[in-house]
Amino acid sequence: MTDITASEPKPRRRVNLHVLGPVLALVALIILGASLNSNFLSYGNVTNVLARSAFIGIIAVGMTFVITAGGIDLSVGSMAAFVAGVMILSLNALIPSMGIGVPLIATGMVIALATGIAAGFLNGFLISKIRIEAFIVTLGSMGIYRSLVTWLADGGTLSLNFDARSFYRPVYYDGLLGIAWPIIVFAVVAILGELAMRHTAFGRHCAALGANEQVAKYSAIKVERLRLMTYVILGLLVGVATIMYVPRLGSASASTGVLWELEAIAAVIIGGTVLKGGFGRVWGTVIGVLILSLIDNILNLASIVSPYLNGAIQGVIVILAVVLQRESKSAD
Amino acid sequence: MTAVLAAQGVKRRFGPIEVLHGVDFDLVPGQIHALIGENGAGKSTLMKILGGYLSPSEGQLLLDGSPVTFTDQRDAENAGILMIHQEFNLALQLSVEENIFLGREKKRGIFLDKVAMRAEAAELLARLDCHVDPRTRVADLSVPNRQMVEIARALGRNARVLIMDEPTAVLTGRETDVLLGQIDRLRANGTAILYTSHKLDEIRRIADRVTVLRDGTQILTREAKGFTEDAMATAMVGRELTDLFPDKTPATDEVVLTVENLTVPGKVRDASFTLKRGEVLGFAGLVGSGRTELMEGLVGLRAATGTVKVNGTPVKPGSVQAAREAGVVYLTEDRKDKGLLLGKDLTQNLTLLALDKFGSLRIDKQAEDAALTQAISDFDIRVNDRAMLAGSLSGGNQQKLLLAKTMLADPDIVIIDEPTRGIDIGTKQQIYGFIADLAASGKSVIVVSSELPEVIGTSHRVIVMGRGFVAGELTGEKITEENILRLAVGVADRIAETEPA
Numbered sequence: 001m002t003d004i005t006a007s008e009p010k011p012r013r014r015v016n017l018h019v020l021g022p023v024l025a026l027v028a029l030i031i032l033g034a035s036l037n038s039n040f041l042s043y044g045n046v047t048n049v050l051a052r053s054a055f056i057g058i059i060a061v062g063m064t065f066v067i068t069a070g071g072i073d074l075s076v077g078s079m080a081a082f083v084a085g086v087m088i089l090s091l092n093a094l095i096p097s098m099g100i101g102v103p104l105i106a107t108g109m110v111i112a113l114a115t116g117i118a119a120g121f122l123n124g125f126l127i128s129k130i131r132i133e134a135f136i137v138t139l140g141s142m143g144i145y146r147s148l149v150t151w152l153a154d155g156g157t158l159s160l161n162f163d164a165r166s167f168y169r170p171v172y173y174d175g176l177l178g179i180a181w182p183i184i185v186f187a188v189v190a191i192l193g194e195l196a197m198r199h200t201a202f203g204r205h206c207a208a209l210g211a212n213e214q215v216a217k218y219s220a221i222k223v224e225r226l227r228l229m230t231y232v233i234l235g236l237l238v239g240v241a242t243i244m245y246v247p248r249l250g251s252a253s254a255s256t257g258v259l260w261e262l263e264a265i266a267a268v269i270i271g272g273t274v275l276k277g278g279f280g281r282v283w284g285t286v287i288g289v290l291i292l293s294l295i296d297n298i299l300n301l302a303s304i305v306s307p308y309l310n311g312a313i314q315g316v317i318v319i320l321a322v323v324l325q326r327e328s329k330s331a332d
Numbered sequence: 333m334t335a336v337l338a339a340q341g342v343k344r345r346f347g348p349i350e351v352l353h354g355v356d357f358d359l360v361p362g363q364i365h366a367l368i369g370e371n372g373a374g375k376s377t378l379m380k381i382l383g384g385y386l387s388p389s390e391g392q393l394l395l396d397g398s399p400v401t402f403t404d405q406r407d408a409e410n411a412g413i414l415m416i417h418q419e420f421n422l423a424l425q426l427s428v429e430e431n432i433f434l435g436r437e438k439k440r441g442i443f444l445d446k447v448a449m450r451a452e453a454a455e456l457l458a459r460l461d462c463h464v465d466p467r468t469r470v471a472d473l474s475v476p477n478r479q480m481v482e483i484a485r486a487l488g489r490n491a492r493v494l495i496m497d498e499p500t501a502v503l504t505g506r507e508t509d510v511l512l513g514q515i516d517r518l519r520a521n522g523t524a525i526l527y528t529s530h531k532l533d534e535i536r537r538i539a540d541r542v543t544v545l546r547d548g549t550q551i552l553t554r555e556a557k558g559f560t561e562d563a564m565a566t567a568m569v570g571r572e573l574t575d576l577f578p579d580k581t582p583a584t585d586e587v588v589l590t591v592e593n594l595t596v597p598g599k600v601r602d603a604s605f606t607l608k609r610g611e612v613l614g615f616a617g618l619v620g621s622g623r624t625e626l627m628e629g630l631v632g633l634r635a636a637t638g639t640v641k642v643n644g645t646p647v648k649p650g651s652v653q654a655a656r657e658a659g660v661v662y663l664t665e666d667r668k669d670k671g672l673l674l675g676k677d678l679t680q681n682l683t684l685l686a687l688d689k690f691g692s693l694r695i696d697k698q699a700e701d702a703a704l705t706q707a708i709s710d711f712d713i714r715v716n717d718r719a720m721l722a723g724s725l726s727g728g729n730q731q732k733l734l735l736a737k738t739m740l741a742d743p744d745i746v747i748i749d750e751p752t753r754g755i756d757i758g759t760k761q762q763i764y765g766f767i768a769d770l771a772a773s774g775k776s777v778i779v780v781s782s783e784l785p786e787v788i789g790t791s792h793r794v795i796v797m798g799r800g801f802v803a804g805e806l807t808g809e810k811i812t813e814e815n816i817l818r819l820a821v822g823v824a825d826r827i828a829e830t831e832p833a
Contacts, residue, residue, distance in 0.1 A: 199694045201687045207676070208684055214670040218633065218662070219684045219737075220652040278675060 021324055022271055022287040025317075029294045036302035047180055049290075049297045051172070054182035055080070057289040058241040060264040061193040061282055062234035066134075067268050068197070068280030069230045070210035071127065074138040076238050077260035078145035079119045083242040084252035085149040087112040088158045100164050105171075112246075113239040119145065120235015124228035142261070150254040157253040165250035172247040182244045189237065193282040203280075206230060210277025266314065267292055270321040291317065334397055335360050336524045337382060337413060337493050342391035344377050352377050354391065355550045357543055359493055359524035364515065366527045366535045366556065369545035369568055370756035371726040372714075375528055376497065378545070382526065383415035383495050384408025412492035416482050416499060418754065422470045429453035429466035432485045456484040459517075461510045475502045476619060483514070494518065495526045500534060501754045504619045504782050505817075512538055530756055531783075532561040546570055569758045576757070577764050577789035581772040583611035588776050589660070589745055591630060594638035599625035600800045602638075607745065607778065612771045614791030615780040616816045622800040623780045624665060627747050631655040631662040642745065659744035661685070663734060665753060665780070667727075671734045674723030678715065679704050681722045681733060686741040707736035712762060728759030735766060746770060747778040752786060764790055784813045796820050 033040040059076050066073050091108045098104045119141070126137045152158060160168070175181050197203035205226055209216045217223050246252070269275055270291055271284025292314055299307040335358035344352040352374045359365055359382075369375050380386040382393070384402035392399050395411055402408040405415070422431050429446075432453045438445040453466040462480040470478060479502060486494055496515075500508045508531075515538060519525060529535060535542060539556040544567040551567050589607035594600065600622040607613050615623045629636030632651045640647045640655075648654035655661070664670040672681050679700050683690055690696045690703075708715060711732040715725070722733060731752070738746060751767065752760045767790050770777050781787045787794055794806045796819035804819040806812075 195694075199697075201695060204680065204684070204687060204695065208673055208680075211673045211675055212669070214666075215673050215684075217652070218664050218670045220656045220661075220741075221684075222653065278673075 019272070022284055022291065022321070026287050026291055026294070029291060029298065033294060033298045033301070036298065036304070040298070040301060043178075045297070045301075047183070049293050050186070051180045051182045053289050053293040054186035055241045055245050056260060056263045056267060056292070057186045057286060058189050058237050058244070059234070059260065060267040060285045060289050061189050062230075062237035063264045064193065064197070064268050064271070064273055064280045064282050064285045065203075065206055065230045066234050067265070067273050067275060068203075068210050068277055069206040069227055070213065070277030071134040071227065071230060072138065072265070073123060073231065073234055074135070074261050075119075075123060075142040075145055076234065076264060077257040077262075078142045078149070079116065079235065079238045079257075080242050080245065080260060081149045081252055081254070081256035081258075082119065082145035083112050083115045083239055084246050084256055085152045085158050086115045087242060087246055088160045088250075088252055089152060091164055092161050095161055095164060100161075100167050104164065105168055108168075108246075109243050112242050113236060116235040116237070116239025116242065117232055118235070120232045120238070121228070123235070124231030127231065128224040128227040146254065149252060149256070153253055155254070157251050160246065160250040165247070168247040168250070170247070172244060185240065185244060189240065190282060190286045193285075197280055197282045202226075202229075207278055207280060210274075210279070212278075263292060266318045269318060272321075275322075288321075335394065336396060338394040339378070339382060339388070340392050340394060342378070342381060342388040342393070344374075344381060344386065345389045350389075350548065352381075352388075352548045355545070356553070357382070357550075359526055361492070361522045361524050362519055363540040364519055364525045364527050364538050366529070366539035366542045367545065368528065368530075368532070368535060368542060368564060370758050371728040372547075373545040373568070373756075374548040375545055377548075379415060379495050379497055379526065379528070382408075382493075383413060385415070409489065412490065413495070414486040414489055414491040414493070415495040416486055416497060418497045418501060420478050420482055422478060422481060424471040425469065427467050427469055428457070428464055428473070428481050428484075431470055431481055432456065432466075432488050434485075436489070452488065453484070456487050457481075459487065460484055460514050474620060476504070476507045479503060479511075483511070487518075491523060493524045493526070496528065498528050498530065498754060500529055500531060505784070506618070508534065530754065530760075532564050532757070535564065536561060544568055565757050568756070576761050578768040580612070580768065580790075580792060581610065583771070583792050584609045584774075588643055590639075590641040590644075592639040592641075594626065594629055594636055594640065596622070596625045596629040596634055596636045599634075600629060600636075603797075603802050605795055605802060605805070607776050609776055610771050610774055611793065612767060612777045612779060612791045614787035614794040614811075615778060615797060616782075616784060616787045616794055617797035617803070617820050619782060620799075621797040621820065623797050624749055625800075626797070627662055627749060627778070627780060631660055631747065633662065656685070656741060656743070659742075660747070661738050661741050661743040661745070662747045663738045663749060663751075665749035667730055667734050672722045672730055672737075675721060677719055678713075678722055678725075678733060679718075682707055682737050682740060685737055689740070703740060707733070707740070711736045711766070728755045731755055731759070731763065735763070739770075743775070745776045745778070747780070749780040751779060751781065752783070760786075784816055787811075787816070788813065 039045055063073060063076065087108050090111045091104060094104055094107060098107065123138055123141055126132050127134045171181055176184060205216065205221050208219065208221060209223060209226055213223060267288035268285050270288035271281055273280040273284060295313050296310050299305055299310050338358035340356055341354045342352060343350060343354050355378055357378065367375050367378065377386065381388050384405040384407055394400065423434065429449050433449050438448050450466050457464055457466065457480065460480050460483060462477060464473060464477050470481060473481065479499060499511060503511060512534065515525060527539060536556065541553065542556050542559055542564065543553040544551040546568060586609040587606045588609050592604050594603045603626050617623050625634060628634040630640055632649060632655045635650060642658040642660060647658045668674065682704055683700050690699050704718065707713060713729050713732045713736065722730060725733060751763050767777055767779065779787060779790050788811050791811065794811050794816060796803045796806065796816050798820045806815055
């Protein structure tokens with residue numbers, strides 16, 4: 001691509017700025033955090049921020065594909081709570097027969113992944129085959145999963161057996177070479193997602209579907225199956241996120257995963273993915289997730305602004321990101 | 333008579349690039365001034381300047397002889413200047429009458445006066461000989477009828493100046509006649525009309541004066557009288573256009589495609605035909621005769637029953653993928669909505685259909701880049717910048733890109749629906765050349781077209797459709813406009829007799 005004559009350098013520089021925007025914002029936040037609190041860049045704080053970002057991050061990578069393909073999924077927060085509930089109930093029920101050990105936890109993980117896939121498949125099936133609007137389907141399933149977990153917990157909290165919990169804890173708190181497991185899993189998911197989006201037919205087809213479903217159909221793309229796949233993958237990733245989340249608290253309740261869907265969607269949009277579909281960036285989503293959790297972290301560490309204003313600042317960032325996107329578009 | 337609207341020495345630049353190099357153009361009441369030129373010649377830019385959508389970079393506009401500046405298109409509309417776009421400006425979910433009165437609704441007090449609006453809408457449509465219920469949703473109308481609604485809307489605004497951007501591109505011959513008759517009446521009523529079309533016979537029929545643009549330069553402006561189609565084409569292209577259609581290489585006798593009793597519910601009934609290797613098979617018929625639906629059913633884009641055999645092997649119905657694997661591809665008539673991703677770059681558009689050829693898991697971007705280089709040279713796609721978006725290409729180059737995309741799938745049987753809709757004459761000639769080359773190289777081509785000269789000029793054999801039936805087949809000397817029309821209309825009459833309304 002180097003042989004192209006730079007006949008119009010002006011718009012190109014702007015596009016670059018558009019690409020760099022989220023990165024610059026992240027760098028600015030890191031500099032701000034480091035200057036406000038000497039602990040900010042400490043190993044403990046960095047690990048804490050990244051590990052807590054991992055749940056939303058893993059889900060947001062899946063959400064990037066759904067949104068790129070022209071869809072939306074509002075149910076992921078409730079879905080995570082439901083998957084966590086099912087996983088905890090299954091683990092508790094299996095302890096008498098299996099005892100506490102690796103097989104038990106592995107079985108629990110498989111159940112969590114299967115539940116996530118099934119939940120994602122249900123969303124995707126209703127959207128792609130029955131042709132109900134994604135917003136409506138996932139608004140409905142959001143209520144269904146949330147209500148199911150409340151019902152399973154009988155209005156209270158589902159707690160994992162104490163011994164099982166102690167055994168399972170390292171999956172969140174331990175790691176490899178000093179890097180916590182959730183961070184490693186998040187990184188692997190993000191890298192695979194980025195490769196899939198940019199270098200495989202799947203990613204290209206998602207963007208084509210989101211840009212114009214008719215063109216995708218006329219280009220011999222299996223439109224229904226592709227759309228279904230995006231929701232199944234998102235469900236699977238909700239399962240992965242839940243596997244990392246359950247050992248952290250060892251419990252699930254009606255308040256688990258509340259508003260995760262909005263945080264995940266916000267991260268995707270901040271990262272530069274177009275809300276109405278047709279263009280997606282997984283690395284942008286990762287940056288979006290980090291920006292959101294850093295704001296939270298900085299407000300908690302530094303006492304200049306109340307941490308209660310966290311949501312307000314995040315809201316401003318989301319709106320700003322979209323405004324910047326639009327300006328760079330009209331500059332093309 | 334003085335001009336109601338005139339452009340004097342108008343230039344227009346987009347960034348550093350000048351696309352219009354000083355054009356003088358005037359519109360006189362009661363006259364039709366035709367503007368012709370190849371795609372990218374600057375016709376659209378000039379029309380947009382006259383219609384208030386763009387402002388000139390240099391030069392000025394005169395309204396009734398005095399200089400005027402339109403701040404936007406609404407400003408021009410208030411001065412009685414209306415533009416009818418190639419891409420319709422209609423709200424699809426609203427009804428016909430709501431569209432006609434959009435932005436200037438009739439009111440009684442604070443409420444809409446629906447009775448008066450409906451009556452006036454019906455009256456406007458009747459003047460156009462268009463029999464559509466004003467309460468119909470525009471989304472449910474056929475494309476020609478949408479065109480009529482668009483014109484009715486302009487009529488309802490008492491236009492003094494009407495700028496028509498290829499109004500007949502989507503119309504059939506009969507519908508074109510109705511429209512030209514209506515334009516005649518508008519002229520008699522003293523409306524000044526700017527008319528563009530790639531169909532030069534229309535220009536000859538209705539224009540009073542003709543201006544030719546080429547590459548943003550005004551080549552000439554003259555009386556239409558005595559300006560032959562050949563002379564127009566030469567002026568537009570800047571070189572002598574020899575025969576528009578290349579010679580036909582004889583087809584073989586080997587049957588590659590057999591279609592038996594193909595039925596698309598509500599659109600096509602029991603269509604059967606065969607296609608031979610090296611053959612160009614034309615499909616003619618009125619708009620709405622089921623040609624497009626038949627082809628879409630054939631390649632699995634629509635639910636259909638019946639048998640499709642490629643080289644004797646049945647193809648799984650209802651699957652575009654299966655058809656592609658059998659070597660059959662369909663090139664849509666609707667390149668903007670179904671053919672290309674206008675917001676994506678050229679490479680992604682080019683390889684979308686045949687992406688599996690570029691690596692099994694990881695896409696080989698170098699190979700993609702090479703494919704683009706190859707396509708640009710094979711199909712003579714004129715690009716400013718390889719990274720440009722497909723939507724920034726001119727119509728003719730978009731069509732070439734779509735052709736390149738389709739051919740990248742390496743099909744044996746290519747179905748091309750309206751191969752040259754909205755394309756200038758120079759590019760048309762190139763596309764006819766591609767079609768002939770495909771057939772000569774042993775591939776088989778089906779050409780679906782509403783332009784009879786195109787069907788006649790490219791095809792070895794022509795199948796005529798009428799109201800969802802195969803009405804007949806013509807070969808050799810029998811392929812004439814008259815025979816095609818007789819078949820198309822004959823069936824229509826027979827059905828009208830057997831199915832009393």
